[in-house]
Amino acid sequence: MTIHAAMFDLDGTLVDTLSDIAAAGNYTMAQLGRPALTIEEYRMLVGRGTTWLFSRALGTDDPLLLTRANEFYTRYYDAHGTDLSQPYDGISQLLDSVSAAGLKLAVFSNKPQRAVDQVMANIFSRWQFDVVEGYREGRPLKPDPTVAWEICTRLNIAASDWVFLGDTAIDMKTARSAGMFAVGALWGFRDKAELQEAGAEAIIGRPQEMLDLF
Numbered sequence: 505m506t507i508h509a510a511m512f513d514l515d516g517t518l519v520d521t522l523s524d525i526a527a528a529g530n531y532t533m534a535q536l537g538r539p540a541l542t543i544e545e546y547r548m549l550v551g552r553g554t555t556w557l558f559s560r561a562l563g564t565d566d567p568l569l570l571t572r573a574n575e576f577y578t579r580y581y582d583a584h585g586t587d588l589s590q591p592y593d594g595i596s597q598l599l600d601s602v603s604a605a606g607l608k609l610a611v612f613s614n615k616p617q618r619a620v621d622q623v624m625a626n627i628f629s630r631w632q633f634d635v636v637e638g639y640r641e642g643r644p645l646k647p648d649p650t651v652a653w654e655i656c657t658r659l660n661i662a663a664s665d666w667v668f669l670g671d672t673a674i675d676m677k678t679a680r681s682a683g684m685f686a687v688g689a690l691w692g693f694r695d696k697a698e699l700q701e702a703g704a705e706a707i708i709g710r711p712q713e714m715l716d717l718f
Contacts, residue, residue, distance in 0.1 A: 507718040509608035509661045511652065511684065513670035514615055514638075515550055516692030518595050519627055523588040524581070525550060529561065532576040536569070538562060547693050551672045553614045553645050581619055586626040592691050594711035599631045601715055610635040610655050614645045614674070634659055646674050649682035656682075669714060673702035687714060 515521045522543060530540040541549075541561060549557045558573040559565050602609065611633055613620050620638030635655045644650050656663050668679035671692025679686035680703045688699030688707040699707050708714055 505685065505718050506665065507607065507667050507685070508665040509610065509634075509659060509667075510602050510714075511610045511612055511655065511666050511668045511679075513668075513672070513675045513692075514611050514613040514620060514623060516671040516694070517592075517669055517675070517689050518611070519589050519591050519623060521585075521589045521623065522547060522550070522693065524585055527584060527588070528577050528581040529557070531580040532558070532573050533561065535576045536562070536573060550693055551614060551646075551674045553639055554616065578616070578618070582622070585619055585622050589623065589627065591627060592711065598711035598714060599628075601712070603631060608659050608661060609633045610659070611637065612646065612652055612655065612668075612678070613638045615639065647677035647681060649678055652678060652682040652684065667714070667717065671699075673698050676702035676704045685717075687717065 512518050526543050526546045529546055533540055549560055554574055554577055555570050558570050562569060562573065609631065611620065611624065615638050617638035617640045620636060624633065624636055635658060637651050637655060639645055653663065656666065663683035666684040667687055668675065668684040669687045669689055670676065670679065671689040672694045676686045676688060676699055686703060686705045688704035690696060690707060690709045696707055706717055
């Protein structure tokens with residue numbers, strides 16, 4: 505397999521952000537007079553953006569309440585979004601290796617762009633990512649492949665020449681829909697069964713195993 509570029513999900517793939525997400529989420533729940541959720545509950549709610557997360561956590565699709573929830577969450581996350589977050593073991597070595605190999609690097613996350621930029625600046629500033637895309641209003645979320653295709657166009661690299669590494673079914677569906685090679689990460693927020701069912705073409709237990717694929 506010839507690979508010229510690597511696209512990464514962020515939360516649960518490059519960096520363990522679950523504790524910071526839970527802290528921001530429970531701050532939000534407290535401001536709205538709702539009970540806190542557990543880390544494991546947040547583990548199953550991440551991946552589709554904060555509006556989807558709070559619609560499930562609060563049990564409502566009320567747009568006004570969800571807007572308030574997002575405002576509280578953003579306020580807290582802007583101040584504390586990387587207090588507890590750390591790259592997963594082996595990620596630094598993986599990024600060193602793919603960078604040394606000359607691959608183009610991209611991040612495509614459903615996390616709001618402002619939060620993505622914060623994580624990248626605070627944790628991944630030593631690596632040169634060619635494109636970093638989070639959620640921006642009016643743009644489709646994963647698993648819609650539109651933004652993935654836009655990244656391909658910007659870097660002039662065909663989708664078939666990309667490997668996409670992610671930890672959820674959403675990531676696998678995004679990669680398959682875009683025509684990229686879908687690789688599931690077992691160290692993230694979901695399990696092997698979910699990744700297999702969503703169409704992962706390879707599943708790895710450690711970041712460095714990604715290099716064996718190409």
